[in-house]
Amino acid sequence: MPSAEVLPEARRQMEICNACRYCEGYCAVFPAMMRRREFTDADLDYLANLCHGCRACFPACQYAPPHEFAVNVPQALSALRADSYARYAWPGPLAALYxxxxxxxxxxxxxxxxxxxxxxxxxxxxxxxxxxxxxxxxxxxxxxxxxxxxxxxxxxxxxxxxxxxxxxxxxxxxxxxxxxxxxxxxxxxxxxxxxxxxxxxxxxxxxxxxxxxxxxxxxxxxxxxxxxxxxxxxxxxxxxxxxxxxxxxxxxxxxxxxxxxxxxxxxxxxxxxxxxxxxxxxxxxxxxxxxxxxxxxxxxxxxxxxxxxxxxxxxxxxxxxxxxxxxxxxxxxxxxxxxxxxxxxHGLYRGLALLRSATEERNDQ
Ligand code: SF4
Ligand code: SF4
Incomplete structure (x- = not known):
């Protein structure tokens, strides 16, 4: 799925989560999400790589399919994570290898x-x-x-x-x-x-x-x-x-x-x-x-x-x-x-996302 589809879908789901906030204690993604009112593409790449794919927020979600909101955060963020690997790859033409x-x-x-x-x-x-x-x-x-x-x-x-x-x-x-x-x-x-x-x-x-x-x-x-x-x-x-x-x-x-x-x-x-x-x-x-x-x-x-x-x-x-x-x-x-x-x-980008998350947490104090 190209960026044109995965980014809007991740944004849609993060906006629902930001209104709900039921999963706020599950991982670093939710506190990072709650620091934002709007989600730029950069924010979404950061959140996607902060997610470890533990899946805890899927069975916990009252808006998961078959609910019409169809919230599936681990799936949306894993798709965006894979897409981000290709966009940040160097040299650019080799991104096709993803x-x-x-x-x-x-x-x-x-x-x-x-x-x-x-x-x-x-x-x-x-x-x-x-x-x-x-x-x-x-x-x-x-x-x-x-x-x-x-x-x-x-x-x-x-x-x-x-x-x-x-x-x-x-x-x-x-x-x-x-x-x-x-x-x-x-x-x-x-x-x-x-x-x-x-x-x-x-x-x-x-x-x-x-x-x-x-x-x-x-x-x-x-x-x-x-x-x-x-x-x-x-x-x-x-x-x-x-x-x-x-x-x-x-x-x-x-x-x-x-x-x-x-x-x-x-x-x-x-x-x-x-x-x-x-x-x-x-x-x-x-x-x-x-x-x-x-x-x-x-x-x-x-x-x-x-x-x-x-x-x-x-x-x-x-x-x-x-x-x-x-x-x-x-x-x-x-x-x-x-x-x-x-x-x-994924190890490298997730480590950097964790570093940004820890920095934001310290800025809040
Ligand atoms: S995953 Fe579901 S329950 Fe958890 S914060 Fe998002 S919308 Fe709410
Ligand atoms: S699947 Fe990702 S977003 Fe959901 S609780 Fe686990 S780490 Fe957090």
Whole structure:
């Protein structure tokens, strides 16, 4: 659904909510909404990204369908959120990648895997079937310069695109300077996923399957979030070992990068599998159909990254190591390139929306 439809629909629903205000204690969206009498496009982008999709305000709403007002805040805000990702993306022409995002992610991942296998076949064809063990074994399969150079260029582009997207989002939703202390408050909300807490002061959880509250979504999301953080730490430490200590991978099973990577990979696998399972059983009504493809695509991509990493660890002493390394690097390369054009940006924009919310809250005091 293009902006011309999602923005007026979100505005209509926010105006009804602003008159009703029954859900004012559910999350940060409602206090932010109540600070406004009118909703500009910028306000709506901010509110949409402040919403965590906990769904608590849907079963609670007396104006939800079949009422003629047809209020469905989680659905309207999820549609607008997806639309905002495309509008703030950089460079602009690549925003088209958000449309049919499931197909784009699947195609790009296949391409990434094919590219790494192609590179390996061109440079070290024998490595696909010959076991390589000991220090530097990975680089006997794919030379360090090729591995680091390709990943470095992809990561640098991704970081640039994400940074410009974040600046555009911040300016586009009002700009300004965050109030002192607001960053710590926003960071606490991010790290605890406070607003996946739903009603009753954020203690109940989400309404995945109807009126019953559950903490499952929050716990699976925590596993994925902290698992991802551990995998990132593992890669950073391994880079430090290689670059500063000249100690080449693969590292012993008890080393810090392997421990962080293993724990992180298990956390990501459980988190992704749990969130995919929730998608199968959840009530579809509070989610915009247009966003489902991108949500499934990101979860499958992260699951593939974690699972291939764990498998690589398991077979690294065997002849399968070369193939698994190519598969894992292909998935990671795709993830790096796709990060600014996938649902991955939700963490960044939601964090900034929480920062704005915390600043507004402090301005009220
Ligand atoms: S979601 Fe429904 S009940 Fe809640 S504030 Fe909006 S209109 Fe009122
Ligand atoms: S779905 Fe949850 S986070 Fe989003 S507006 Fe409703 S109560 Fe708030």
């Amino acid at each position: 449309r049919k995002n499931g197909v784009v992610v699947a195609a790009a991942t296949s391409l990434g895997i094919a590219l790494v296998f192609g590179l390996m076949l061109a440079l070290r064809p024998e490595a696909l079937s010959t076991p390589a063990t000991g220090e530097g074994a990975f680089y006997a399969v794919i030379p360090w310069a090729v591995m680091a150079g390709t990943a470095g260029v992809a990561a640098a582009f991704s970081l640039l695109a994400l940074t410009i997207g974040a600046v555009r989002f911040w300016r586009g939703t009002g700009g300004g300077v965050a109030k002192g202390g607001a960053a710590a408050q926003a960071a606490h909300a991010v790290l605890t996923l406070r607003y996946l807490g739903g009603g009753h002061g954020g203690q109940d959880g989400c309404n995945d399957t109807g009126e019953r509250f559950s903490q499952k979504r929050r716990r699976f999301h925590h596993l994925l979030f902290y698992g991802f953080g551990l995998c990132f730490a593992s890669t950073t430490i391994a880079f430090g070992y290689d670059h500063y200590l000249h100690w080449a991978a693969p590292y012993p099973l008890t080393s810090l990068p392997v421990l962080c990577g293993t724990l992180g990979g298990i956390g990501m696998t459980l988190g992704c599998a749990g969130l995919l399972w929730l998608k199968r059983i959840e009530d579809p009504a509070p989610t915009a159909k247009a966003v489902l493809g991108s949500e499934y695509a990101l979860l499958w991509l992260l699951l593939a990254a974690a699972a291939t990493g764990l498998l690589l660890m398991a077979v690294r002493e065997t002849a399968l190591m070369g193939s698994l390394l190519a598969l894992h690097l292909g998935v990671i390369l795709s993830f790096l390139v796709l990060a600014p054009y996938s649902k991955m940006v």
